Amino acid sequence: MHLDYQELDYRPTPMGDLLLRRRRMPQFGDTDIYEVKLGEYFLMSSMFHEAEWQLSKLGLGAVEGEGLDVVVGGLGLGYTAVSALEDSRIASLVVVEYLDAVIDWHERELVPLGETMNADPRCRYAHADFFALCADVRKSLDPLQPDKRHDAILLDIDHTPTNVLRQTNTRFYTEEGLAEAGQHLKENGVFALWSDGEPEDYFTDRLGNVFGEAKSHRVDFANPLTGGSSCGTVYVARKLRS
Known part of the structure; x- marks a missing residue:
């Protein structure tokens, strides 16, 4: 070819x-x-990954402590996970991915970051539906350790809370769905979300209502196709409410 x-x-x-x-x-x-x-x-696209990279930097930057157990929802091309692995405090990183083909690309190293992830003993793939795992508050987001709670959840699956890949995902972004996600976190744990486009005040407020503390971060990045810039958003919420 x-x-x-x-x-x-x-x-x-x-x-x-x-x-x-x-x-x-x-x-x-x-x-x-x-x-x-x-x-x-x-x-x-590998041309646009600054917001995914910053999802880990901003999300983990809000987490205190050492020996962190972290979950990434959505593997994509691996930018969020590899950015997270740069944090030496991480003890374990579980990447939950719905499409087994995407895991296969990384395991076979068809994509550039697969080699980095495969070589890091802290990192493990889980073929599962992140949203279904979140809804089951009796168990962990780590299928192999059902009693575990997590220091951080970094989510990068849907385009935005209203522009979703599957309509069933919409429920997750309600207060009820976000509260279920919070039950998978340790006290003072952090939930961080990547979203395309400008921050939405209503969603920052919703996160604050559920978790107790929330901020939105606009991430600007160069767009080589237009010669201008584009932006994404990273929402960061801390669990202050049980």
Whole structure:
């Protein structure tokens, strides 16, 4: 296949056809760009990952203590997880991913960050529905340790709380659904969420109502396709209420 375009994987999923491709664009020289499509929609691109990177930096920056047990909801191209692994305080990192194909890409190192994650003994993949795990407050978000509670939950799955990949995900972003997420955290634990676009005051307020403390952080990043900039949001909430 031509060097400037290569389809690395294609398979049907319950959510639509999933495509992983690698391509090059003249304006970026020999830089490989990895992209993921689900059906007709672009899910992620290696060109745009600053907000995902900052999800871990800002979320874990709000966590106190050592020996942290952290859960990442959504594997994607691995940016949130690898950014988290740069924090030496992490003892264990469980990455929960709904699509087994995405885990397979990392295990086979079809994507660049797979090697980093596979080489770190603190990191483990869990093939599961993050939202279903959250709704079951009797158990942990770590399928192998059902009694565990977590120091931080870093979530990067849906585009925004209202622009979701599956309509069933919508419930999670209500006060009821967020409260269930809070039950999986230790006291003073942190829930952090990546979202596309500008911060939404209503959602920051909702997080504050549920957890007790919440802030939103606008993350601006260069957009090489437009020559301008784009933005994402990282919401960070601390569990002060049981």
